[in-house]
Amino acid sequence: MTKIADFHAYPDAHGRFGDFGGVYVAETLMEPLAELTEAYNRLRNDPSFIAELDRDLKYYVGRPSPIYHAERLSRHVGGAKILLKREDLNHTGAHKINNTVGQALVARHMGKTRIIAETGAGQHGVASATVAARMGLKCVVYMGAVDIERQKINVYRMKLLGAEVIPVTSGSKTLKDALNEAMRDWVTNVADTFYIIGTVAGPHPYPQMVRDFNAIVGREARQQMLEQYGRLPDAITACVGGGSNAIGLFHAFLNDASVRIVGAEAAGEGIETGRHAASLAAGKPGVLHGNRTYVLSDENGQITETHSVSAGLDYPGVGPEHAFLKDAGRAEYVGITDDEALEAFHLLARTEGILAALESSHAIAQAMKLARELPADALVLANLSGRGDKDVHTIAAREGIEL
Amino acid sequence: MKTRFERRFAELKAAGRTGLIPFVTAGDPLPEAVVPMLHALVAGGADVIELGVPFSDPMADGPVIQHASERAIARGVGLKTVLGWVAEFRQTDADTPIVLMGYLNPLEMYGYERFATDAVAAGVDGVLLVDCPIEEAHVLEPLRAAGLDQILLASPTTAPARMERLCKASSGFLYYVSFAGITGSAQLSTDDIAARVAAIRTASSAPVAVGFGVRNAGSAVAIAAFADAVVIGSALVERLAEATSVDDAATRAHDFLAPIRAALDARKG
Ligand SMILES: Cc1ncc(COP(=O)(O)O)c(C=O)c1O
Numbered sequence: 117m118t119k120i121a122d123f124h125a126y127p128d129a130h131g132r133f134g135d136f137g138g139v140y141v142a143e144t145l146m147e148p149l150a151e152l153t154e155a156y157n158r159l160r161n162d163p164s165f166i167a168e169l170d171r172d173l174k175y176y177v178g179r180p181s182p183i184y185h186a187e188r189l190s191r192h193v194g195g196a197k198i199l200l201k202r203e204d205l206n207h208t209g210a211h212k213i214n215n216t217v218g219q220a221l222v223a224r225h226m227g228k229t230r231i232i233a234e235t236g237a238g239q240h241g242v243a244s245a246t247v248a249a250r251m252g253l254k255c256v257v258y259m260g261a262v263d264i265e266r267q268k269i270n271v272y273r274m275k276l277l278g279a280e281v282i283p284v285t286s287g288s289k290t291l292k293d294a295l296n297e298a299m300r301d302w303v304t305n306v307a308d309t310f311y312i313i314g315t316v317a318g319p320h321p322y323p324q325m326v327r328d329f330n331a332i333v334g335r336e337a338r339q340q341m342l343e344q345y346g347r348l349p350d351a352i353t354a355c356v357g358g359g360s361n362a363i364g365l366f367h368a369f370l371n372d373a374s375v376r377i378v379g380a381e382a383a384g385e386g387i388e389t390g391r392h393a394a395s396l397a398a399g400k401p402g403v404l405h406g407n408r409t410y411v412l413s414d415e416n417g418q419i420t421e422t423h424s425v426s427a428g429l430d431y432p433g434v435g436p437e438h439a440f441l442k443d444a445g446r447a448e449y450v451g452i453t454d455d456e457a458l459e460a461f462h463l464l465a466r467t468e469g470i471l472a473a474l475e476s477s478h479a480i481a482q483a484m485k486l487a488r489e490l491p492a493d494a495l496v497l498a499n500l501s502g503r504g505d506k507d508v509h510t511i512a513a514r515e516g517i518e519l
Numbered sequence: 520m521k522t523r524f525e526r527r528f529a530e531l532k533a534a535g536r537t538g539l540i541p542f543v544t545a546g547d548p549l550p551e552a553v554v555p556m557l558h559a560l561v562a563g564g565a566d567v568i569e570l571g572v573p574f575s576d577p578m579a580d581g582p583v584i585q586h587a588s589e590r591a592i593a594r595g596v597g598l599k600t601v602l603g604w605v606a607e608f609r610q611t612d613a614d615t616p617i618v619l620m621g622y623l624n625p626l627e628m629y630g631y632e633r634f635a636t637d638a639v640a641a642g643v644d645g646v647l648l649v650d651c652p653i654e655e656a657h658v659l660e661p662l663r664a665a666g667l668d669q670i671l672l673a674s675p676t677t678a679p680a681r682m683e684r685l686c687k688a689s690s691g692f693l694y695y696v697s698f699a700g701i702t703g704s705a706q707l708s709t710d711d712i713a714a715r716v717a718a719i720r721t722a723s724s725a726p727v728a729v730g731f732g733v734r735n736a737g738s739a740v741a742i743a744a745f746a747d748a749v750v751i752g753s754a755l756v757e758r759l760a761e762a763t764s765v766d767d768a769a770t771r772a773h774d775f776l777a778p779i780r781a782a783l784d785a786r787k788g
């Protein structure tokens with residue numbers, strides 16, 4: 117394992133995080149991606165763009181989001197203090213809006229008139245439809261037919277916001293297939309269309325750009341920890357689907373060696389059953405959706421179907437920066453099962469009055485495990501990436517309740 | 520020693536003929552039909568064959584090839600099976616170049632070194648990997664070292680400076696994608712393509728094949744006015760999809776290609 121001096125120095129100019137990342141796409145997309153990279157590199161250093169973004173984050177998204185001490189939950193669990201970064205309080209109810217607000221501004225600066233997006237849980241689709249409505253841009257969202265069924269409320273929200281939702285019926289009919297379909301749309305309509313990818317996956321510059329737009333979460337949290345607690349947390353954790361909320365929280369802490377970093381992947385029905393979506397914990401390096409990363413794949417190189425109770429974690433790849441952090445030994449990635457996530461969901465609801473998204477419930481479950489291991493004066497910070505309203509039907513159905 | 524590509528394109532040039540390159544997805548419609556189908560394509564006039572390696576997430580393909588891939592995968596077809604078919608085909612055809620077309624992950628899982636050895640042993644001539652642009656092609660070094668050609672794609676969005684780099688890096692032939700889109704779409708503007716192919720010719724002496732949007736004899740002849748070879752994929756895969764037996768698949772393959780071959784040959788006179 118090579119020692120990394122500065123985790124903030126990645127990716128390199130080719131979009132590589134060590135052995136991971138890069139640009140593995142069809143030739144037709146090379147030039148558009150180069151244009152996007154150039155535009156993004158110009159804008160991210162442009163004070164007027166930064167000011168514009170800051171304004172939107174403050175007055176439209178509602179940032180900063182607070183850090184909340186979940187006292188009753190902590191007491192119930194026993195052990196360290198559990199603190200929650202409340203991304204669920206953002207406009208549209210999840211961290212996803214941090215990214216779409218940023219990418220929509222990039223799209224406008226590039227003169228694009230049509231937005232496309234892929235979505236799993238529908239949170240990114242809603243966040244994309246939201247910013248498109250606000251800017252008067254046309255918006256098309258690709259969503260797997262299976263996910264449309266289990267995230268009906270978000271599908272309707274997108275429609276209310278004026279977006280067109282296109283069901284994807286190829287492959288496993290979930291998030292990965294929606295991403296394929298959005299890529300196909302982009303290749304075909306690249307002249308007027310901006311593709312807002314919803315997580316830190318895809319070809320360069322997406323893993324970097326999406327990370328940068330979500331890194332506000334960790335920057336705020338680090339500052340808030342110092343202000344509210346006079347020190348950094350002992351451990352931080354977040355759920356990992358593609359990995360955007362996780363890298364958003366982790367990034368500001370990567371060079372703080374005292375902070376333990378743990379990503380919670382979806383272990384579904386248990387990693388040993390094969391029905392899971394734990395790409396880092398159980399996969400191997402491969403190439404998917406434009407980058408080299410850990411993937412779940414069979415020996416023929418076919419991407420395998422995943423399972424998670426939460427649509428947003430049901431993805432067989434993961435952002436390349438997480439693959440890099442795993443191999444560098446800077447972050448650990450562990451599995452949380454459907455049952456553990458649901459238990460955490462209920463416990464948080466009853467002890468704190470917060471309905472967490474099923475995705476975020478994986479982070480809560482992991483925070484509970486960490487808290488149990490640590491002494492009472494330790495601080496565990498979890499990213500509460502989104503609110504659970506969208507999941508009420510799924511939870512009711514699992515418990516045999518008809519609404 | 521000359522490669523099969525070099526020999527084949529030299530023959531075509533000497534005869535003043537346009538090359539015909541059919542694409543089929545390996546394992547569709549019937550795994551047992553693949554080798555008879557390849558021979559039938561040659562009998563129908565194929566000069567080079569592109570054999571698609573099925574992949575679960577074919578990002579650059581339209582519905583026709585997606586579904587063909589899904590059917591092949593459902594029957595358990597993988598890279599190893601495909602190499603076996605090529606070896607079988609080579610027992611009775613030593614001359615027709617074969618390009619494996621597909622995506623990188625199956626090779627990643629197979630292992631590049633092992634793939635290079637096995638592919639050369641089977642009689643594969645080159646690879647066309649849709650999601651492996653020149654920037655990432657270092658991973659294919661073992662393939663090059665073993666003598667496999669890397670066929671590169673150029674597209675309408677490829678800028679001139681990049682086109683020069685592609686021409687330099689490509690081996691076997693250069694594949695020009697006629698429009699920005701996915702396989703199987705039907706849009707073809709031969710004027711634009713002619714100008715782009717002319718630009719490629721100033722940068723490279725490599726043979727240029729043109730594909731995407733070629734569906735029949737008419738569009739093949741239009742492309743032949745300026746290309747060294749035409750590639751036909753989705754229209755053929757669509758025709759093969761409904762085949763009900765090995766003989767039916769082979770007959771369909773032959774009967775689809777023969778009139779296109781005839782039209783191309785009639786054109787040169
Ligand atoms: C609330 C919430 N958290 C997490 C995720 C997972 O995505 P990521 O890993 O990119 O944060 C999603 C995805 O839809 C989500 O809606």
